[in-house]
Amino acid sequence: MAAPYSISDLARELDITTRAIRFYEEQGMLSPERRGQERIYSGKDKVTLKLILRGKRIGFSLAECKELIELYDPVHGNRKQLETFMHKIAERRSQLQQQLLDIEQMQLELDTAEERCLSALAETDKKQGITA
Template identity: 75%
Template structure:
């Protein structure tokens, strides 16, 4: 049985990305297709790597973090190390998001306070103008 391979357009269509995006990840050393003349031939491992990159991006991981995960991918020996490292990355990203959420909530409180002060100052200014007339 022939090994499954994919063209760049196959992967682009399946994963809803542009061929330019795929070539970018190739330039970054994250995908390593074989060449047949000018044609790129992607393996199942390249397909999994691309899926990992796209998932990592959705989770807010950097390209370096995605590259680390890809380098750890080894379907022959199992992927426990990869999964454990990914769990660590997820925990770190979650902590970053929780801090950002706290920062946003604090900023909202400061905006509420500033808005209230502005409204109070405007109301006082309007009542002084009315009283002077």
């Protein structure tokens, strides 16, 4: 079993703030032991934090991360968790594909606006007798 971690140990090791760790604790995603005022985090807490951070990096909401973590069942296997994860990956991929299409459309609109501005500037310069 992994050695226990203090909040500062976890923050340093995972490169996050202690405030972020306390936030995840407030959300019910971590449950450290208490020794007086001191929080003692387990290896399981560290793994949970890593999963939260990975989920956030790929665009999952905190609720989605929590759902996936709660689906883990070491006794009966994690098939449901993996199937749910695959479904969420497909959804996220679809969202990203739509965002890419939206960005490409915006770029085309910017190109058109820029061309019109350049044309209008050239026309203005021509009317005023300005040469480049």
